[in-house]
Amino acid sequence: MKLWTGRFHKELSKTTNDFNSSISFDSRMFKEDIMGSIAHATMLGECGIIDKDQASIICQGLEQIEKDIENGDLVIDMDAEDIHTFIEGELTKRLGDAGKRLHTARSRNDQVALDVKLYLRNQINELIALVKGLLEVICNKAETNANVIMPGYTHLQRAQPITFGHHVLAYGEMLLRDLSRLQDCQRRMNTNPLGSGALACTTYPIDRTITTKLLGFDGMTNNSLDGVSDRDYCIELASVLSIIMVHLSRFSEEIIMWCSWEFKFVELDDAFSTGSSIMPQKKNPDIAELVRGKSGRVFGDLTTLLTVMKGIALAYNKDMQEDKEAIFDAVDTVKMCLTAFTPMLDTMKLIPENMRKAAAGGFINATDCADYLVKKGLPFRDAYKATGELVALCIDKGLTLETLPMAEYKAVCDVFDDGVYDAISLDRCAMERKAYGGPAPENVAAQVNRIKEIIKD
Ligand code: ARG
Numbered sequence: 001m002k003l004w005t006g007r008f009h010k011e012l013s014k015t016t017n018d019f020n021s022s023i024s025f026d027s028r029m030f031k032e033d034i035m036g037s038i039a040h041a042t043m044l045g046e047c048g049i050i051d052k053d054q055a056s057i058i059c060q061g062l063e064q065i066e067k068d069i070e071n072g073d074l075v076i077d078m079d080a081e082d083i084h085t086f087i088e089g090e091l092t093k094r095l096g097d098a099g100k101r102l103h104t105a106r107s108r109n110d111q112v113a114l115d116v117k118l119y120l121r122n123q124i125n126e127l128i129a130l131v132k133g134l135l136e137v138i139c140n141k142a143e144t145n146a147n148v149i150m151p152g153y154t155h156l157q158r159a160q161p162i163t164f165g166h167h168v169l170a171y172g173e174m175l176l177r178d179l180s181r182l183q184d185c186q187r188r189m190n191t192n193p194l195g196s197g198a199l200a201c202t203t204y205p206i207d208r209t210i211t212t213k214l215l216g217f218d219g220m221t222n223n224s225l226d227g228v229s230d231r232d233y234c235i236e237l238a239s240v241l242s243i244i245m246v247h248l249s250r251f252s253e254e255i256i257m258w259c260s261w262e263f264k265f266v267e268l269d270d271a272f273s274t275g276s277s278i279m280p281q282k283k284n285p286d287i288a289e290l291v292r293g294k295s296g297r298v299f300g301d302l303t304t305l306l307t308v309m310k311g312i313a314l315a316y317n318k319d320m321q322e323d324k325e326a327i328f329d330a331v332d333t334v335k336m337c338l339t340a341f342t343p344m345l346d347t348m349k350l351i352p353e354n355m356r357k358a359a360a361g362g363f364i365n366a367t368d369c370a371d372y373l374v375k376k377g378l379p380f381r382d383a384y385k386a387t388g389e390l391v392a393l394c395i396d397k398g399l400t401l402e403t404l405p406m407a408e409y410k411a412v413c414d415v416f417d418d419g420v421y422d423a424i425s426l427d428r429c430a431m432e433r434k435a436y437g438g439p440a441p442e443n444v445a446a447q448v449n450r451i452k453e454i455i456k457d
Pocket of ligand 1: 318
């Protein structure tokens, strides 16, 4: 059934119908559409715009349609123009005149803006739960590995020793910000566009505060043109989701490296890895690679939304129908990635010996050697230069700072004594980095508690 009969003399061509239709991707909003229509009909009844009895017949009819779709008694017609058309058509089929009154003082333009907001508002709750789930696993990993020493890198060169707890909590901080961005975005989108009509509200005596309250909004949109043509909430959510994917992708990249024989810092559980069809020795980190790869999809969705919106004159234009596939794909992809990534991380086993071995090479304690001289009274720049000479000497002789004899130390700078060997020991270098935000195990424990406090409900 078409909503816009009357003006037209011919049937829509099949190709136009297929091209125009959005039901293949907006049918997922059937519950939100029904919820919005129930609120609208209730308001129409309360304001005396339609009969109260008619309003309640409409509401019951809509509830029945929802049940019938859910239990499979009513199959959504994929030839319909969109989910809004389908449900209104079905209601009219069932109720006759009462069904035809539902769309009084409403347009599909405010209806679709409403449905998408209701849908995304719910999806954000699911996303928040998934991000919290990952944060919990990160906290547990940090807690049990607060003492595991590994190399910290800059430029992917071994730089200074850190703890695994500290490393993994860096991702905890990123995800905490993501969490607050999701909450922020949800709060900002929680305004009711219903009542904006097609673009200019309506002359009917509607009361928008009724639907606002019934649908759990914090307030209503203040300008009808903006109410129907704003898609900032899709763009904002897609940006938040893109940032989440940046974080998951960086984490994935590290896990992929750690799994390689060149690092072998970790071993993924068999249940979360895959093999090769030809090379029997292979165990591949496919989940992490897919998460890294899927980040591109989500950035693409954000670009789609920005591009669709940038040239649209006020108010609604059909271009805006393109918002749904992009934002739904971004939401689905991030949910899927979090669902796969979290148990993979949870079951990932560390190989602390290899992490320690890597930290013990590469002059990772050179800064601490320089700091030792500073504590003895040398200016940092002089200490830095002397240590640089020592490192060059070690490389020359095939030694490390730990194995270089005291005579060689003294030849470079006579301030050195045997105390240096303790000062540059790996454990001290990592465990003594106690300044707030640093890798010392007590800091890791405190940060874990802080995060757990934030995510507990
Ligand atoms: N399916 C459409 C969409 O998703 C509904 C709005 C149609 N409005 C219109 N004026 N043609 O955007």
